[in-house]
Amino acid sequence: METNFLQKFFLYARKSTDVEDKQVLSIETQIAELRAFAKQENLNIIETFIEKQSAKIPGRPIFGEMLKRLEKGEADGILAWHPDRLARNSVDGGKIIYLIDCGRITALKFPQFWFEPTPQGKFMLNIAFGQSKYYVDSLS
Numbered sequence: 001m002e003t004n005f006l007q008k009f010f011l012y013a014r015k016s017t018d019v020e021d022k023q024v025l026s027i028e029t030q031i032a033e034l035r036a037f038a039k040q041e042n043l044n045i046i047e048t049f050i051e052k053q054s055a056k057i058p059g060r061p062i063f064g065e066m067l068k069r070l071e072k073g074e075a076d077g078i079l080a081w082h083p084d085r086l087a088r089n090s091v092d093g094g095k096i097i098y099l100i101d102c103g104r105i106t107a108l109k110f111p112q113f114w115f116e117p118t119p120q121g122k123f124m125l126n127i128a129f130g131q132s133k134y135y136v137d138s139l140s
């Protein structure tokens with residue numbers, strides 16, 4: 001059995017307080033589902049980051065802190081419900097892809113989305129981020 005336990009993951013859960021961003025899952029449900037997924041996939045969660053803010057505009061403080069810590073090498077990757085929990089704007093999505101390119105993020109895990117750090121994986125992730133941006137743009 002392949003193990004991911006040597007890789008360290010930050011768990012990131014976000015729910016917007018914006019009426020526009022109607023994320024179905026509560027933060028508590030996201031965390032419970034992600035912990036169950038981590039157990040099933042043998043993922044090592046070293047810290048949980050919780051944010052209650054829209055990702056429509058760059059500058060979320062908790063997300064920013066998590067990325068800084070990834071840049072320092074404190075974790076290998078992020079576990080989140082879906083890519084739209086990480087980015088709904090091109091700046092944040094671009095930053096994540098850049099950190100993958102630089103090797104600062106080596107893994108992203110989502111119960112609802114496949115990703116691996118390959119050209120195809122980054123392409124699909126970029127499409128998911130683009131769909132997330134399109135969603136918030138079409139609500140405006």
